[in-house]
Amino acid sequence: MALIFGWPLLRYAWLSGHADSVLTGLVPVANGGANWxxxxxxxxxxxxxxxxxxxxxxxxxxxxxxxxxxxxLLDQRWRGRGAVRALTLMPWALPTTMMxxxxxxxxxxxxxxxxxxxxxxxxxxxxxxxxxSLTWLVTVLADVWKTTPFIALILLAGLQxxxxxxxxxxxxxxGTSVQALxxxxxxxxxxxxxxxxxxxxxxxxxxxxxxxxxxxxxxAGSTESLALYAYLNAMRFLDFGYSATVMLGxxxxxxxxxxxxxxILRLSGLIRPLQT
Amino acid sequence: MTLELRSIxxxxxxxxxLRNLDLSVADGECVALLGPSGCGKSTALRLIAGLDDPDQxxxxxxxxxxxxxxAERRRVGMVFQSYALFPHLNVRKNLELGLRIRGSRAxxxxxxxxxxxxxxxxQNQAEQLPSQLSGGQRQRVALARALLRDPLVYLLDExxxxxxxxxxxxxxxxxxxxxxxxxxxxxxxxxxxxxAMALADRIALMRNGRIEQIGTPQELYxxxxxxxxxxxxxxPQMNLLKPQNGVMVGIRPEDIRLDQQGVSCRLLSREWHxxxxxxxxxxxxxxxxxxxxxxxxxxxxxQVNWERSDEHQFDLDxxxxxxx
Ligand SMILES: Nc1ncnc2c1ncn2[C@@H]1O[C@H](COP(=O)(O)OP(=O)(O)O)[C@@H](O)[C@H]1O
Ligand SMILES: [Mg+2]
Numbered sequence: 067m068a069l070i071f072g073w074p075l076l077r078y079a080w081l082s083g084h085a086d087s088v089l090t091g092l093v094p095v096a097n098g099g100a101n102w103x104x105x106x107x108x109x110x111x112x113x114x115x116x117x118x119x120x121x122x123x124x125x126x127x128x129x130x131x132x133x134x135x136x137x138x139l140l141d142q143r144w145r146g147r148g149a150v151r152a153l154t155l156m157p158w159a160l161p162t163t164m165m166x167x168x169x170x171x172x173x174x175x176x177x178x179x180x181x182x183x184x185x186x187x188x189x190x191x192x193x194x195x196x197x198x199s200l201t202w203l204v205t206v207l208a209d210v211w212k213t214t215p216f217i218a219l220i221l222l223a224g225l226q227x228x229x230x231x232x233x234x235x236x237x238x239x240x241g242t243s244v245q246a247l248x249x250x251x252x253x254x255x256x257x258x259x260x261x262x263x264x265x266x267x268x269x270x271x272x273x274x275x276x277x278x279x280x281x282x283x284x285x286a287g288s289t290e291s292l293a294l295y296a297y298l299n300a301m302r303f304l305d306f307g308y309s310a311t312v313m314l315g316x317x318x319x320x321x322x323x324x325x326x327x328x329x330i331l332r333l334s335g336l337i338r339p340l341q342t
Numbered sequence: 343m344t345l346e347l348r349s350i351x352x353x354x355x356x357x358x359x360l361r362n363l364d365l366s367v368a369d370g371e372c373v374a375l376l377g378p379s380g381c382g383k384s385t386a387l388r389l390i391a392g393l394d395d396p397d398q399x400x401x402x403x404x405x406x407x408x409x410x411x412x413a414e415r416r417r418v419g420m421v422f423q424s425y426a427l428f429p430h431l432n433v434r435k436n437l438e439l440g441l442r443i444r445g446s447r448a449x450x451x452x453x454x455x456x457x458x459x460x461x462x463x464x465q466n467q468a469e470q471l472p473s474q475l476s477g478g479q480r481q482r483v484a485l486a487r488a489l490l491r492d493p494l495v496y497l498l499d500e501x502x503x504x505x506x507x508x509x510x511x512x513x514x515x516x517x518x519x520x521x522x523x524x525x526x527x528x529x530x531x532x533x534x535x536x537x538a539m540a541l542a543d544r545i546a547l548m549r550n551g552r553i554e555q556i557g558t559p560q561e562l563y564x565x566x567x568x569x570x571x572x573x574x575x576x577x578p579q580m581n582l583l584k585p586q587n588g589v590m591v592g593i594r595p596e597d598i599r600l601d602q603q604g605v606s607c608r609l610l611s612r613e614w615h616x617x618x619x620x621x622x623x624x625x626x627x628x629x630x631x632x633x634x635x636x637x638x639x640x641x642x643x644x645q646v647n648w649e650r651s652d653e654h655q656f657d658l659d660x661x662x663x664x665x666x
Contacts, residue, residue, distance in 0.1 A: 231426035234393045237413040238420050239440030239491065249439065253430045 075317075081310035088304045101311040110287070110295065111312060115319055118291045121202060122270035125209040129266065130259065132210065133217035138251075140218070141225040151222075158215045166279035169208045170195070195281060198288035205277055205289050209270065217262045224258030225251070260331070264324060271320045292316035344369050345390070345495050345527040350399035352385055352551075359385045361551045363399070367495075367527035373556075374530045374538035376574070377548035383531040384423070386548075387497045390529065392416045403494050419488030419526075420497040423504070425480050427472040433459075433483050434468045437490055458486045461520070478509050485520060496521050496528040502537065514540055535575050539563075547571050569661040572654055578620055580654070583627040589664065590656045595620065595631040597652035600638065604647030612640060 082101050084094035105111055140151055157165070172178050173194045176185070184192050194204055228251065236246045252259075274293040277283060283290035283298075292312060300309035350363040359382045367373045375383045388394045390401055392413030400407050408416055428436050434455060441451045459465050462482040472480055481501060488496060501517070502510045514537070522528050522541065532538050538545045539559040546556040547570075555567045559575075566572035572580045572592050581598075583591045607623035607630065614636060621632040621640060632646060655664040 229424060229426065231422045231424050232428060234388070234391070234413070235420070235422060235426035235428075235487075236439075237393065238391060238416075238418060239487070240414050240444045241440075242414055245443065250428065 075314075078310040078314050081307055082314050084307045086305070086307040092304070092306070094307065097307070101308050102315075104308065105311050105315050110290075111292075111315065113287070114290050114292050114295045115316065117202065117289065118271055118273070118293075118316065119319070119323065121205060121209070121273060121289075121291065122267055125206045125213075126263065126266045126270055128206070128210050129214045129217050130263065132214045133221055133262070134259075136214065136218040137221035137225055138247075140222050154215045154218060156215070157212050158219075160212070162212065162275045163279050165212055166208060166276050169204065169211075170280050173204055196285045198286050201281055201285055202289050205273075205280055208276055208280060209273070212276075213266060213269075217266060220262045221255065221258055224255045228254050263327075267324065268320060271316060271323075292319075344404050345529070346400075346402045347386075347390070348400045348402075350386070350389060350396045350401070352382075352389060352394070352396050359551050360389070360396075363551070363553060365529075365546060365553070365556070367529060369525050369527060370523050371544070372522045372528040372530055372542045374532055374542035374545045375548055376532055376535060376538040376545050377554075379533055381548045382551040383533075383548060384499055387420065387499050387529060387531055390495065391418045391420050391497055417491065417494045418497055419491040419493030419495070419521075421481075421484045421488050421499065421501045423500040425472075425484040425504075427480060427483055427487075429472055432469050432471050433464060433475070436472070436483060437487055440487065441490060454490060458490060462486050477505050478513065481505060481513065485517070489520060494526060496526050498528065498530045500531055500533065503532070503534075510537070517541065536577065539575075545575075547574055565663070566654065567663050569656045572656070578631045578633065581628075581630050585658045588658045590658050590661075592654040592656065593630075593648050593652060595633040598630065598632045598634075598646050598648045600634060600644055601647035602645055604645040606643060606645045609640060609642050609644060 081094065083096060083099070085097040085100065086092065086094040136154060140147060140154070173180055175181050175191055175193050175195065180194065181191060184190065194200055232250055232254075233243075233246055236250050237243075241249065272293050273291050274297065277289055277291050277294055278297075281289045283294045293316070296309045296312040296316070299305045299312055345365075345367040347363055347365040350360050351358070352360040363382075363386060365373065365386075375386060377383055385394065389396050392408070392411065396409065401409055403416075428439065431439065437455050437458065438451060441454065446454075455468075456465075459468055462485065464479065464482055464486065467475055467479055467483075472483070475483065481504070484501070488498075498517075498521075502513060505513065518541065522530075530538070530541055542559065544556060544558055545562050547554045547562065549570055555562060555571045557565075562571055562575045566575060566580075569582070569590065569592070573582075576594055576596075578595045580592045580594050583593065585591075605625050605627070607625040610622045610624055610629070612622070613620045617636050618633050619636050619638070619640075621634065621644075623630050623632060623644065623646070625646070630646070634640075656662060657664055
């Protein structure tokens, strides 16, 4: 296992210590820490890192809250629940590229339905896909739409591990259902929340196809993610050594972000239910 | 009569789970709901607790109809079959949670909890999680939680069914001491007739969502109203002789004695229990179980007899007792 997962990482680590581009005739030549030094002072890397983190944190945050609401709803008994459960998973089952193309059309200026609607309301062209301060929100929206169902499913699985009797016992102790949410549901769901948080944050940090198809990283690089930048370095600039460095740099930042999150959780004592 | 259920009906989907259930339990009285699993015992408790609503009928506690009162304000102390301890909280916090919610002050809380931990010998487990406790300890935490509720009614749903036989016997007197015979009515659900006999003042024998018979353990034992009750109460089970003229005759194994003048039987098998032994014999009236003294010597061919007055007669079709 360690080998399967570790190998590509080791390969990148090795590559990031080498110059491997058209200039070296695509033959890796060791260049000390030159790639890493370049990374530290590469403004585009840091801007992209911030944009990626912004995308990840905001979309995963919204997804968690929405998914929680959906999971709680789907955990109740009501007619037609089974069908709705299956339906909610649809966005997730759709290939990302298809979905991204769909959103691109929806936000298209001037033909997409959003612009049509805005136009008929007299709100003028919104140009949501070419407004550097707003376009990243469209990428967040697309990501939320696609992955919320998946998180909802994980949380639902977690909710179903909580025996009904616990809610009964809690009510008999004098607690209301709102109090039960805080005292019973959330603490017992914590492992599932953390799991989806970790899982989704890692995924969002590597976001590529969604952005590539929806905005191509634009406008003006305002939605470019680290994966996109690494891809650019490899495929357009044919600089494989530096591409590997960008990739690894992003990975290190992600680990730092997760480590920071874990530290905060541990300090706030929220992680205790995990250790039982 | 402080707990009173009147003509309760409850359906789940197209299934009648409780049909026309009437039950009243006096202060300090313990009534056992006894019956096979699936007969609606837990459902009856959940209705009393307010965790489910009856389709029809009324439930009153101390004369007040509580059907419209939500579970969180009904003041019942319930012990669930699964115990339903909060798995993420240690014993102390499990007990504290309800007190906190109900707004008791910190000092009072601490005192009541340390008292109850002592009464139930859980002092050393206070900081442990439910998953770290033995079955018996979990059960005691569940009891403690119900006691701390200051309830108007105690509801116990097969509180011993997850414990081994020895522990059960040890815990019975404890249960009596703590909950039964106080000032609250107690409804004790079980499928174990021995437990019901040992703990309850009255037993309500349930079948298919109905009460088949309700009465003291002695009444159910000596004068079962139906064949079902006769077979459910008393171990080993009552013998049913081959029916004659539409009448089924039952005789308890312990009412049969060895007697040279009696019917002759062939011994099939024999279980020795120490003070007593159980014989299985074949007679002209069908197979019979017999309980006799453990030191009695038994041969292959024996003669047995019983008093006519010990016979129970039931109508073959309805299964109802024929008046003697
Ligand atoms: N919430 C429910 N939904 C549907 N059926 C139920 C529900 N609760 C209980 N039942 C059914 O009602 C019947 C009686 O259940 P229960 O009261 O738990 O029996 P007991 O406690 O005597 O074993 C069972 O057949 C059970 O399947
Ligand atoms: Mg039950």
